[in-house]
Amino acid sequence: GENVEQHPSTLSVQEGDSAVIKCTYSDSASNYFPWYKQELGKGPQLIIDIRSNVGEKKDQRIAVTLNKTAKHFSLHITETQPEDSAVYFCAATSNSGYSTLTFGKGTMLLVSP
């Protein structure tokens, strides 16, 4: 089955800095890679996703890049703000054909004012 590794497990930045979270996956057949943000006491919230037919996608201060050859994808957050502080999860589809997601272990991002 699919295996997703996520790094780093914790990331501390100053407000205004950029943050980068990286994930690798094992199943070359995976073709959908969402990123979720989970705030304390809440469920994961989809913030951006990318499919295997594109290499990069941007949405305001958030961008995701995908390198299918190397089987890794990354989340980039620019001009970080304290409200960006949360746990971020990457995920990839398994090869089951039914879009079940395999998640990374998560990255706790702390943005200090």
Add this chain to the structure above:
Amino acid sequence: DSGVTQTPKHLITATGQRVTLRCSPRSGDLSVYWYQQSLDQGLQFLIQYYNGEERAKGNILERFSAQQFPDLHSELNLSSLELGDSALYFCASSVVGGGPTSEQFFGPGTRLTVL
């Protein structure tokens, strides 16, 4: 607010007991997924239902079962509970049951504590 609702928010019970967690998907979503989130295991996929039928199974224990009803709400039944079953249980829903476009939207979760 994702539009996915889960009840109850918190559940405290004893070992050996049985509990039922409930999920209502977003309006129009046919697929429901259940996940378990614990500190050491992260988010683990348990099971998926699509329009009332089981579609995919993940790391779901035999003591756990689920179903999706005609009105598309779903229930996750956990029996013979053990201390290690204490976790957050999330339900997610998506419009379709498979393929690369199935964005999943998560509910707020049910925190289960087994004493």
